[in-house]
Amino acid sequence: MQMAGLGYSEEQIELLDVATSFCRDKSPIDKVRKLMESDTGFDADIWAEMAALGWTAIAIPEVHGGVGLSLAEVVPVVEQMGRHLMASPFVASTLASQTLIAGGTETQQSHWLPKLAEGAIGTLALFEAHGDWDLGNITAAAKSDGDSLLLSGEKLFVQWGGNAELVIASVMLDGKAALILLDAAQVAGRLRREAIIDETKRSFALMLDGLSIPKSAALDIGKAMQILAHIEQAATLLQSAEMCGGSQSVIDYTVSYLQTRKQFGKIIGEYQALKHPTVDAYVDYEKARSHLYSAASSFSDQGLGEVAVRMAKAAADGVYSFAADRAIQFHGGFGFTHDCDAGLHRRAAIFHASQFGDAAWQRAKLSHLLLG
Template identity: 60%
Template sequence: MKDLGRIGFSEDQAALLEVAADFCQRRSPVATVRRLMEDELGHDPAVWAEMGDLGWLGVAIPEAFGGSGLGLAEVVPLVEQMGRRLMAGPFVSTTLAAQALIAGGTEAQKLEHLPRLAAGEAAAIALGEPDTDWEPDTISAAARRGDGGRLSLSGRKILVSDAGAARRLIVAVRLDGAPALVLLTPEDLPAGALRRETVIDETRRSFSLTLDGVTVAEDRLLDPDRAGATLEHLHLAANLLAAADMVGGTQACIDYTLDYLRTRTQFGKVIGSYQALKHPMVDAYTRYEQARSHLYSAAHCFNEQGTGEIAVRMAKAAADGAYSFAADRSIQFHGGFGFTWDCDAQLYRRRAIWHAAQFGDAAFHRKKLARLLF
């Protein structure tokens, strides 16, 4: 086990954090966030192209496949700053699809698809189902081998983030009684297979995917022998990046609330001077610092067997609690205005709820931790 007492930013993380903080602040002010909420695509293609030019899409992709050869630890500061600015776009979805190929793809699939993702093609993963319990191996969608080396798919996926913009979709199914992953393209899908969902966080673009009638060549199947391990890896990677987004959002929510408390006056006093508001904000900041410490601890030891899983689940549980608490206090402290659409506090609360529904909420991860630790 690594010496957890020496955790800090690596040089790569510090450099990426600095660049990302500036980029996200300039490219995703709240006015832009609100404008893109009304946009069908939901993100700015020009900003997406800039991310590609900066090399962000290849940060965690090996150099042999067109990436930088770093890891998810270096993706964390990028996603943290995106969450801080509520930045929209398929960055996390594409990163997770790349992780699926790295962990479970054949060499031919890696050579064909990873350079395209590093160059800027968006991708997505389709894991969740209507009866999901957040366990990676709970899969009802099915694949069946047919004539001519074809796979016939059936079932339904939900909460597929960024599927509308994706040029690659990696779908979890059950084949011959075991988990499997299949790579699809938009051309494989019949009309109406993708339908946009209405979700709590309107900065997100989420879709349901109907697999009935989809047939693909059997070479679209990722390595069956590694499918189970790949799903476990994706589950932890998704929670690590969700925790990063939530930590960044928590910081922004606290800053937004403090700005209001320092300027709003009541009974001749700035309301931030009242202890009834001071103490909860201290609690919010303490939770934020704890969650951020857990986040970078998890990034530090993500690839360590056992320790990495524990750290990621701690990070997601801490981030869930910190984000929800900070957003709730922000809404309350803004008074009647806090409950309106015009108040930005509700944007953070919606994002916190969205993340709790993705890959496990705090209670789910604490339950898993109880089994791992005791």
């Protein structure tokens, strides 16, 4: 099996250049910490700027008001967001649009995709209390009631649900997995803010009990499992990008400290016990980033794309966790306080690992894909 090359498209290079400066300027660490304490968790004005730049439209077809590129071009943007811990509904909204592209009806696509392209916020409601990363394990249900569907159950980790105009939820309908569209009015009063370890994000539980929606709100039921598989791969790719960006940031943060902190009359970066793990983290980061852009290039290739994406997530999860953990340790007592930025990255790494499968889970999936 031959993996994709490591080159970059012109579009990726241009987007990386713009995203690098934009995220650096719009998401300094003091702004990150300020937003962590805010009600919404993100800056609506900056979100509008991102939409004006066309980022929310990157992977949406031109026929629906999008730019007409692919997730490969979304990757460099998300990477820089992760590098600067940029709080925004960008990934959640991109995944919502990908869901519609993969299995929405013409009516659903023509109604929602132009809105998402212009900056309307969408999100997904796929996880439940059992914590299974198998998206086909669904206990929330939809029961036919004439021309309507009566819903029951609860969904967890609905990211940015409090500001979403569109929520796409997974349910079981007539013994089969199904995806349904819910608008802001339908979920109003049904969302409960969750306390999660990564405070740069906002997460909600969604109670579905007693909610009635028209049957036309369901996506193509015959494609539901195919859509869920696509969502998982898309989410895993974008998580890998965010984690690679975060890894670069926390390594830079650590190196800066090692080059300036003195102890016993020496710069502490001269000590091998600190130097060698930092080099290991950097080498692993470069490997993970190579996996990331290989996965971005081969994402749409059947079979090969899944292998590349799972390798990317496993590598990114490993290095982000390790680099952030070493950064905390190397900062001594300060590293264990809330004021140390390394702790924010460690929390982000833990949360990413909890969504769509950690490194061990990805490797288990890879073993079946590669060894049969």
